[in-house]
Amino acid sequence: FLFLEPTIFVDLLDDKINPTKGFFAMATLKGMFPFNNRSSLLVKFLVEQGIFFPLIPEKGIVCGARIRFGHIFRENFNSIMPPERFYLGGANSLRGYLPDSCPPLGTYITDDDKTHRVPQGGKSMINMNFEIRVPLYEQISGVVFQDFGILVEDFAALRKGNNHLAVTGFGLRYQTPIGPLRLDIGWKWDKPFPEDSSYAWYLTFGQAF
Numbered sequence: 001f002l003f004l005e006p007t008i009f010v011d012l013l014d015d016k017i018n019p020t021k022g023f024f025a026m027a028t029l030k031g032m033f034p035f036n037n038r039s040s041l042l043v044k045f046l047v048e049q050g051i052f053f054p055l056i057p058e059k060g061i062v063c064g065a066r067i068r069f070g071h072i073f074r075e076n077f078n079s080i081m082p083p084e085r086f087y088l089g090g091a092n093s094l095r096g097y098l099p100d101s102c103p104p105l106g107t108y109i110t111d112d113d114k115t116h117r118v119p120q121g122g123k124s125m126i127n128m129n130f131e132i133r134v135p136l137y138e139q140i141s142g143v144v145f146q147d148f149g150i151l152v153e154d155f156a157a158l159r160k161g162n163n164h165l166a167v168t169g170f171g172l173r174y175q176t177p178i179g180p181l182r183l184d185i186g187w188k189w190d191k192p193f194p195e196d197s198s199y200a201w202y203l204t205f206g207q208a209f
Contacts, residue, residue, distance in 0.1 A: 001040075002033040013052065017179050018207070020062045023051040030084075044084060046070035050209055060135045066209040068127040077123050077153045085121025088149045088165070091202040092209065093127050095147055096167030096186035098200055102151050103163075103192045117193070122151035129209055139175040145208070147186065165189075169199075179206050 006029055013022035026048045034040040050066040070086050089097030100119040107117050128148040135141045147167040169186030185201040 002031075002035070004031045004033075005029070018175070019052045019064070020060075021053050023049070025049045041074065042080070042084065043073040044070070046086075055132065062133045064129075064131045064133065064209070066127075066129045068125070070125045072123045074123070080121075080123065082119075082121060085123070086125035086151060087119060087121050088125060088127060088151045089119075091182075091184065091204050093129075093147065094149045094165055094167045094186070095145065095169055095184050095202060095208070096188040096198075096200050097165075102149060102165055104151065104153060105192075120153075122153055124150075124152050124154070126150040131208065133173075136172075141173045141175075141180075143171040143173065143184070145169055145171065145184070145186070173207075176205075181205055182207065184208065 008025075008027045010023075010025045013019040013024055026046075028046045030042075030044040032040070032042040046068065047070070048066065048068045050064065052062055052064045055061045055063040072080055072084065072086070074080055087100040088094050088102035090099035094102055100121075101117075104120050104122065105117040106120040107115055109115050126149065129145065130147075131143050131145045133141060133143050145168070147169075149165045150163055151165070152163055166189040167186040168189070169184060171182060171184035173180040173182055181203075182205065183201070183203050185199060187199045188196070191198055
């Protein structure tokens, strides 16, 4: 294989931990080009753009938005190794879902005839996040957010219109010397499966984006 993985990153934020204005952009490309088997060709790219601007400057209220788009060029989805696929769900993508648990999901049946669902990943991914960050008291601030996502095995499935995911929620931030301690809770607009929880919550360090 000829293996290439270039990355371009632009950071014009006024603060790396708690930005109030500016933008960042990133583009990555991963290519694996076989010398003797065209079916093993894999090209994967991901682009990301984020922007922040003061919504009410005198009160310190900031609006932030991020969009990510990725696609894998390979004819057969099943031939893409799971670590190479795209996943959604978790503290930094769709916060109403458990990590990597956004559909489509794989299933398996155990000996007791119970069906279990496991992360499967996708070939194409779109993820959008919107936040309004509001100072509350001293080192404590609040956030309201809206997350959107699409994850599909084939780019053509985007035209079907039944694979859109959305999460609405809020959170708290406590500023520490090593960055914000973050608590977020998000609710799904629709549950993919009846047995799913309608919400998920996360306690971690750092902003969602």
